[in-house]
Amino acid sequence: MAYTIVIFGASGDLTSRKLIPALYSLFKKDKLDQLVRIVGVSRSPFGHDEYRLALRETTKKFAGKLFDEASWDAFSENIYYQPGDIKQSADFDALAGFLSEIEEGQPAGRVYYLSTMPQLYEEAIVQLGGAGLADDSDGFRRVIIEKPFGTDLATAQALNESIHKVFREDQIYRIDHYLGKETVQNIFALRFANSIFEPLWNRNYVDHVQITVAEEVVIGRRAGYYDSAGILRDMFQNHILQLMMITAMEPPARYDAALVRDEKVKVLHSVRKMTGADFASNTVRGQYHGYLQEEGVPPGSQTETYAALKLYCDNWRWKGVPFYLRSGKAMSCRTTQIVIQFRQVPHILFGEKTRTPVGNRLVIQVQPAEGIQLHFEAKVPESEMKTRTSTLDFDFNETSGGTMPDAYQRLLLDAILGDASLFARSDEVELAWGIIDPILAAWRSPAAPQLFPYEPGFWGPSEANGWMGDQKREWFDVCPVLTKS
Ligand SMILES: NC(=O)c1ccc[n+]([C@@H]2O[C@H](COP(=O)([O-])OP(=O)(O)OC[C@H]3O[C@@H](n4cnc5c(N)ncnc54)[C@H](OP(=O)(O)O)[C@@H]3O)[C@@H](O)[C@H]2O)c1
Numbered sequence: 001m002a003y004t005i006v007i008f009g010a011s012g013d014l015t016s017r018k019l020i021p022a023l024y025s026l027f028k029k030d031k032l033d034q035l036v037r038i039v040g041v042s043r044s045p046f047g048h049d050e051y052r053l054a055l056r057e058t059t060k061k062f063a064g065k066l067f068d069e070a071s072w073d074a075f076s077e078n079i080y081y082q083p084g085d086i087k088q089s090a091d092f093d094a095l096a097g098f099l100s101e102i103e104e105g106q107p108a109g110r111v112y113y114l115s116t117m118p119q120l121y122e123e124a125i126v127q128l129g130g131a132g133l134a135d136d137s138d139g140f141r142r143v144i145i146e147k148p149f150g151t152d153l154a155t156a157q158a159l160n161e162s163i164h165k166v167f168r169e170d171q172i173y174r175i176d177h178y179l180g181k182e183t184v185q186n187i188f189a190l191r192f193a194n195s196i197f198e199p200l201w202n203r204n205y206v207d208h209v210q211i212t213v214a215e216e217v218v219i220g221r222r223a224g225y226y227d228s229a230g231i232l233r234d235m236f237q238n239h240i241l242q243l244m245m246i247t248a249m250e251p252p253a254r255y256d257a258a259l260v261r262d263e264k265v266k267v268l269h270s271v272r273k274m275t276g277a278d279f280a281s282n283t284v285r286g287q288y289h290g291y292l293q294e295e296g297v298p299p300g301s302q303t304e305t306y307a308a309l310k311l312y313c314d315n316w317r318w319k320g321v322p323f324y325l326r327s328g329k330a331m332s333c334r335t336t337q338i339v340i341q342f343r344q345v346p347h348i349l350f351g352e353k354t355r356t357p358v359g360n361r362l363v364i365q366v367q368p369a370e371g372i373q374l375h376f377e378a379k380v381p382e383s384e385m386k387t388r389t390s391t392l393d394f395d396f397n398e399t400s401g402g403t404m405p406d407a408y409q410r411l412l413l414d415a416i417l418g419d420a421s422l423f424a425r426s427d428e429v430e431l432a433w434g435i436i437d438p439i440l441a442a443w444r445s446p447a448a449p450q451l452f453p454y455e456p457g458f459w460g461p462s463e464a465n466g467w468m469g470d471q472k473r474e475w476f477d478v479c480p481v482l483t484k485s
Contacts, residue, residue: 009115010040016058022408051081092131129166153433180407183370214331223296268431279442286461288330330456333479336366
């Protein structure tokens with residue numbers, strides 16, 4: 001069966017920077033075994049050829065070395081543009097007519113990609129339903145929804161409710177592009193395709209886990225969105241909790257969307273709810289110096305650009321093991337990493353006079369370079385019996401011949417093939433909001449913990465280091481342990 005991918009937000013940044021280059025790369029690598037038509041929809045006036053030409057330039061730029069004219073010409077023959085306003089039902093009737101025309105009345109599967117403003121998601125879904133475009137009697141109908149999915153639990157629930165009136169849950173693909181990254185999927189392989197890590201992956205051997213998403217950039221001109229969202233909504237509810245779920249989940253019986261997501265959801269169920277004094281003792285809030293001077297930021301804004309949380313999973317595997325989650329803008333570098341900090345050996349035989357070994361660490365680096373680094377103690381040559389930390393590196397890029405696919409390639413292909421393992425389910429999204437909402441409420445209350453200022457270019461407020469120090473732990477503040485090969 002042929003497929004049609006309808007992209008709402010056709011003239012937008014995500015479409016030109018990620019979606020079309022990803023689809024082109026899949027085409028070029030022969031991963032699309034059937035005819036795939038792409039229909040871009042937005043209000044801007046383009047003709048088909050004009051749209052193809054605009055995408056040719058951006059794809060050339062973003063697909064890099066992979067781009068060549070001949071394959072682009074073949075690929076772009078099946079790109080179309082249909083002007084339309086999500087707010088106009090007549091435009092959806094016109095879209096329905098256009099789709100039937102290009103599909104020539106033949107059965108075709110369809111993926112609707114909502115790459116437009118979040119305020120339009122609900123309306124787009126209602127309109128798709130109204131125009132009969134959700135009817136899957138002659139081919140599958142799936143909808144991919146970009147982040148953010150709601151701005152709190154109530155809005156996420158309302159959005160789920162509206163979508164479920166038009167699409168069944170198995171037709172809905174809520175995207176979190178972190179899950180499309182090879183290294184994130186490699187966590188499944190690392191944990192469940194090896195026998196040497198899993199026996200150690202629990203409270204008996206792990207002291208704590210750190211998940212860091214650090215960004216070097218400041219908010220720039222995004223104050224309109226950022227000041228009302230803040231870092232908890234922007235990073236924690238989605239990406240960081242996703243990384244935590246995959247790190248903490250139990251092995252599923254089979255690698256299957258329902259079972260994988262069941263196990264992820266169990267992690268969220270086990271997260272201990274913060275109450276009372278926890279909001280001050282288990283969180284750190286920060287704002288970089290200069291945030292209040294960014295264009296569009298309201299005077300005196302208390303929005304966090306840095307946050308650190310300590311969460312516990314109250315279950316057999318993780319009871320008592322803290323998960324430290326942190327993210328910040330204006331940090332010292334861009335890196336996303338998961339650090340599994342193993343316990344110290346029970347009795348230190350070597351090197352106790354000069355230094356205390358920190359214990360083994362497994363660093364899973366999600367970006368910029370993707371890979372894994374294992375830290376272990378080894379003897380210093382020609383010393384009596386001193387040890388130092390040595391590393392074993394696995395660089396994903398090197399082993400893949402220097403062509404790591406962009407996350408959107410994997411996710412688009414999975415959505416076309418109907419594999420929802422790497423997409424968020426409705427209960428997952430709502431449970432994640434259920435963890436973040438109370439923290440947001442506490443931080444917005446008169447008893448909110450102090451908002452600590454920090455200098456751009458470092459690792460957030462010094463108070464966050466003191467907070468870790470008070471717990472006899474320290475942040476793993478290392479800019480990418482692996483650099484792009
Ligand atoms: N850009 C990224 O890297 C990125 C990353 C992660 C998630 N996202 C999410 O992806 C979505 C799209 O982001 P973006 O950066 O591509 O946004 P964008 O550049 O602002 O594009 C928005 C698109 O929506 C279209 N649009 C706006 N109003 C419309 C209407 N009434 N009817 C039909 N189309 C309409 C715009 O086209 P016209 O003005 O021509 O109608 C444009 O094509 C957002 O939800 C964002 O949160 C983006």
